[in-house]
Amino acid sequence: MNGINALKNPEDAYCVEEGIYVYCIADGEAFPFLKNKGLxxxxxxxxxxxxxxxxxxxxxxxxxxxxxxxxxxxWVLIHQKVIDEVSGKSGALLPFGFGKVLNKREGITPVESLKNWIEQNHQSLKEKLERVRGKDEYGIQVFLDASGIQAELAENSIEIARIKNAIASSSEGMAFLYQEKLSRLVSAELERKACEFFSIFYSNIKEFADEIKMESTKNSAPGKKMIMNLSCLVSKEQVQLLGYLLEDIEKDERFNVRFTGPWAPYSFV
Amino acid sequence: MEPTREVKTTLTDVLDRLLDKGLVLNADLVITVAGIPLVAISLRAAVAGMETMLKYGVMEDWDKSIRGLNKEAICQR
Known part of the structure; x- marks a missing residue:
């Protein structure tokens, strides 16, 4: 166990001098030890x-x-595994992020520090637990087939068609400049389209989510553009309906949807 | 559509939640673990390139074992 002493029983907690790693705060019936081992x-x-x-x-x-x-x-995954086990057993839980350790300070044991902290923040913790009770966090990422949309834009935009004609009838130097102009125009159009899709999807998803956090979009595979990256707090009875909605979005070949979860409510505590 | 945390889920999803989010303790209570932000950066950097590495057969064993852990977690829920 790498020099870390295991507790014989939870009542020995006050004897822990070296530090405690905190996974989550929960309510419901407490249970002495978890089946899963920790870090x-x-x-x-x-x-x-x-x-x-x-x-x-x-x-x-x-x-x-x-x-x-x-x-x-x-260890990051072990942390998640422990949270999953508690989630299946407790009423509601507030997860800590990875790597939160309390050490002994000024003669106060880590558990006493934690006890003081819980007592001082009891009301706020209770409110947060109520806010997430019966709900889970889900991740929704929507990807746009950028290559397909660009081709579509090239076919339908008069301005793009005009520049394409200009490229065909220009000298090499001028054609290069027009090409630059074209790619800027296509990017701008793509952004506009992405914004349009975002607002439609967002307002539909909002119907099924109690709360939504917008996360920053990330680079995705070539030809794909992530247009939406959301963390949603969804009540258990709404998950299936949300799934149907996302299924409908994905029926359109221009979009791919990643729907992940259930997660503990990391984004809503 | 069913939400997933198995085959399609990578370590990135877990890191996105565990490294920057979650309940916050008072700053004076929590020991600032100096290594943690660096850990976050290096883990992210490693994961960002992971799809490419998998494409070329690098880290396949590691990926399988991690996904195995993840799957186990789902089964326990």
Missing amino acids: GGCDVWTYKCMDLFAVLQNCPAEYLTKKDEETLKA
């Missing part, structure tokens, strides 16, 4: 405080920083 094969245990509980493992901060990249990648 480095350590036991994952729960600490009850008021009507909430925290999911933790003991782990000094130095332990986390000394690991190689491959181990850290696997």
